Amino acid sequence: MRNIAELLNIKYPLIQGGMAHIATHKLASAVSNAGGLGLIASGANDAETIRAEIRKCRELTDKPFGVNIMLMSPHAKDIAQMVIEEKVHVVTTGAGNPGPFMEAWKKAGIIVIPVVPSVALARRVERNGADAVIVEGTEAGGHIGELTTMVLVPQVVDAVKIPVIAAGGIADRRGVLAAFALGAKGVQVGTVMLASEECPIHENYKRKIIEAGDTDTVVTGRTTGAPVRVLKNKMARIYLDMAAKGATFEELERLTIGSLKGAVFEGDVDNGSLMAGQIAGLVKEIRPVKKIIEDLFDDIENFKNSLQIL
Numbered sequence: 001m002r003n004i005a006e007l008l009n010i011k012y013p014l015i016q017g018g019m020a021h022i023a024t025h026k027l028a029s030a031v032s033n034a035g036g037l038g039l040i041a042s043g044a045n046d047a048e049t050i051r052a053e054i055r056k057c058r059e060l061t062d063k064p065f066g067v068n069i070m071l072m073s074p075h076a077k078d079i080a081q082m083v084i085e086e087k088v089h090v091v092t093t094g095a096g097n098p099g100p101f102m103e104a105w106k107k108a109g110i111i112v113i114p115v116v117p118s119v120a121l122a123r124r125v126e127r128n129g130a131d132a133v134i135v136e137g138t139e140a141g142g143h144i145g146e147l148t149t150m151v152l153v154p155q156v157v158d159a160v161k162i163p164v165i166a167a168g169g170i171a172d173r174r175g176v177l178a179a180f181a182l183g184a185k186g187v188q189v190g191t192v193m194l195a196s197e198e199c200p201i202h203e204n205y206k207r208k209i210i211e212a213g214d215t216d217t218v219v220t221g222r223t224t225g226a227p228v229r230v231l232k233n234k235m236a237r238i239y240l241d242m243a244a245k246g247a248t249f250e251e252l253e254r255l256t257i258g259s260l261k262g263a264v265f266e267g268d269v270d271n272g273s274l275m276a277g278q279i280a281g282l283v284k285e286i287r288p289v290k291k292i293i294e295d296l297f298d299d300i301e302n303f304k305n306s307l308q309i310l
């Protein structure tokens with residue numbers, strides 16, 4: 001297999017991240033129509049809401065797309081069953097071990113691609129029948145692991161036989177080439193897609209991505225065991241201040257409940273949770289999804305050959 005475009009029957013070896021409340025049928029269909037693999041994110045939504053999203057996506061594209069299941073969600077089990085009923089082409093998972101669902105998905109002929117933050121989980125999901133793994137570095141936005149893309153990708157590549165897709169810190173063709181140099185057979189991008197014309201988030205959120213610099217993200221939730229990378233803002237400052245003073249899990253939860261929705265739907269850039277990766281600093285303009293994907297792969301063979309390493 002040359003790259004994951006072959007596995008997924010798509011033009012470019014690119015998956016769009018399954019961003020909760022953001023990756024709706026609108027973004028997913030735009031990515032799939034542009035030759036990548038679009039994903040509908042389950043986030044904290046229930047199975048029927050996601051079923052409706054899948055059906056709307058089918059009206060907008062005849063290309064393959066997938067569903068990302070956030071395993072910390074109370075609806076994960078129902079959604080795991082629903083994707084079988086809906087004959088979804090590809091399932092990616094995040095924020096947990098998809099082990100209990102793998103057999104049923106494989107039996108249904110679904111291509112299963114878990115996000116893993118470590119070599120150990122990559123090995124485990126390979127044993128359970130995963131078709132590929134998405135290796136997401138701590139540079140990524142949202143819920144993250146400890147290790148960087150740079151160190152994790154080659155270690156997972158050496159540990160498993162299935163294709164590895166790199167995620168975290170990729171927003172231009174330099175990142176794509178670096179990922180392939182590390183042994184990846186595809187990339188997943190999230191943050192750069194936030195700044196797309198088709199991304200259904202509030203304009204204020206998009207503007208914050210465009211304005212962000214290299215040091216403008218911070219990680220909340222380290223003390224509660226659910227680290228989440230967001231853009232620095234009032235909410236993040238208050239959160240970290242409370243955490244440093246020993247606030248309880250419940251107090252911190254209360255602060256963040258609904259905060260992603262506040263950012264996404266209402267554009268509340270002060271009290272909202274503006275999830276984004278460290279690569280936001282590289283994202284400087286809002287482009288159509290098709291242009292973002294073309295720019296990621298434009299002339300990449302010549303670019304590769306132009307590197308004079310020795």
Ligand code: TUI
Nearest residue numbers: 020070094095096097115116117136142143144145226
């Ligand atoms: O899942 C993500 N990113 C996300 S999920 C999300 S919604 C949310 N909001 C607040 C708190 C928590 C979640 C926002 N962003 N990326 C994929 C990812 N998966 N990153 C890290 C992991 C992961 C972590 C641990 C995957 C597996 C894992 O396994 C632990 C185990 O059970 O072995």
